[in-house]
Amino acid sequence: MCPEGMMKCDPEAPSSQGSVESAIRCRDVCRSFGKLKVLSSLNLTVPQGRIYGLLGPSGCGKTTLLKCIVGMLKISRGHITVLGKPPAFPGHEVPGKMVGFMPQDLALYDEFTISDTLWFFGRIHGLSSKDTEARIDFLIDFLNLPQRTRLVRNLSGGQRRRVSLGAALLQKPQLLILDEPTVGVDPVLRAKIWQHLVEIVKGGQVSVIITTHYIEEARQANVVGLMRNGRLLAEAPPDTVMKQHSTATLECAFLQLCESSDQTLSKNGSTPDGREKEGSQSSESCRDESQPILSLGSELDTEEPKFTVDWKVRARHMIPKWRNIAALMIKTMVRMKRMPGFLCFQFLLPAIQISLMCLCIGGDPLGIQVAVVNNETSQSSLSRSLLSFLDNTSVHQVALSHSEAFAGIRDGEYWGVLGFGKNFSSYLMKRMVQTRVSLEVAEGGSVHVWQDFTNRQIALMLQNKLQEAFQAFVKNKLGSRSYLVSLPIKFEEPIYGSNSTDFTTFVTPGAILSITFYLAVGLTALSFVLERKEGLLDRCWVAGVSSMETMLAHLLSQLFVISVQIILLLLFTLLVFKIPNEGSLFLVILLIVLQGVTGISFGLVISAAIDDEQSANQAALGIFYPNLIVSGILWPVECIPYPLRYISLALPQTYASEALRCIMYRGWGLSHMMVWRGFVVTLGWNTFFLILATVILKLRT
């Protein structure tokens, strides 16, 4: 029978497993982290409608056991049933609505108000607006919470703890799991929390398991389990434990139990701290020690119950729930709303980055100092005329003597020296009108240039400016006959692009993709790593949100951010900096969005594999520069030597940048291999990253 006002009972729950009287049954449970065995053949029974105080010193494995009970961690041996079925069993609402979980770290969103927090969990549990409002009113009164509009970050430690408890109680769960709710709490509040718990279980419909290492406070529990080194030393009502050991306090009884346990362990040859390394104990001895010295009943039915599941239920269980995705997306939007400055920064950052790139990279250097040694004195000389065609904004001419000019270039004051012989004008005229001239005339009629080539860009710019000046000079002097002194190579109008195409034009498509990709990587990795560190991901998971739903919700919210970023990015690129786009704007946007999604997927891989934000940042930064350099974004991929070129071509942005250049500058569509290849590679990486993130998450459970 379902208790009134509680969750609906699952009609598919097996009736023969004897779980009616026990809310939780753990039998022969083992769990290790690497070689450290944290839970050793542990047996525990939480009776229905009772408070179970799980006691034990720090590090004895209480949190690990609770995580196993809610299905957050898999057990390596034994079996657990929670409210009739194993945790995370398809179709079972543990994790989910049946269980209220208050983790040890408070796991609350700082930017939320009390009301936002409770609404968030209400949405996840599928409560109607009316029910949620009613529960919020009740909990604010019941837990003596401050005004519902107060931000969590402005609450005191005790108030936060009560909000966290409220979030666990919100949906009237059948099972309440509280991990050290009283740690760091003043005695008055501690007494209040216990008083609340006693009230909650009064009807016999709600069961509570609460961990604490303040042993004495658990005298208010109906049953206590005394845990040490991953084992349960005793499980009985507090009075029975004390009576059995003839002690006045639970603490003394616990000490006696520890001593007896140590004696048993030393007989069996275990390590002094009582923990065993994985595989160091035979299953026989493991089973012996698993029997608590004092237990609720003599019959510990260790036989594993069998559960079957209909494929339809399994399929329904696998399909992401829109309700959870919507709740998570609303959560992200509320958080964004509470951080408008950060949101604007997020939106504008790509546009700022691309603007800086267009302003600072690829343009002509300005005001380059060049020394001019002119041995012609006449004002009407051709040397002066030629110099007048030199672009004054880029090249600043300084007239000097031969010795001063060379001393200056050696001292780094000038980037070049232009030398004109004293007969430059007459020799140049001869060169231009006569077909056969002597070497002396050719030399004397040339501008001699000495350059500082330590800065290639400036040196090439100077050469380019001199050639442009000479062409303008010749055109001015010879008019239609200027072709006589031109090179016998004629550059016609380019098929694609224009003669004035600069380096900025080459870099921009790759830079757009790289900026979008890395911002998505950074934001995703940081948000997930921080949420996991603060216990928020775990808390949502216990509330019934699957990893897949978390990922999808993040993807959809991030897509909104990426869309705004891309609109601003393209507005600046195309309209302000006039980077040409000859192709389909739709394809341009699609490719950038897909690269953003690939960035999100890569961010998920980082956050799945790495636990702290510093290492996640280092991983993202460590990959940023090599990828930027090797992807052919800054310099043509054709310059990369083999076999590094193969690596370059396999990276997510190499073919994608090429595809974007082809769309924007050649106007190509998906029928061209160089375009569709960019899309295929992007989608391939996307899929690979998503699979990798899922596998890592699964392996780490």
Ligand SMILES: Nc1ncnc2c1ncn2[C@@H]1O[C@H](COP(=O)(O)OP(=O)(O)OP(=O)(O)O)[C@@H](O)[C@H]1O
């Ligand atoms: N993810 C993990 N990886 C490796 N070791 C872990 C991990 N989680 C817990 N442990 C180890 O397992 C042991 C039990 O930890 P657990 O958090 O369950 O203890 P606890 O009894 O809840 O302690 P406390 O009362 O201080 O919270 C500790 O030695 C801890 O270092």
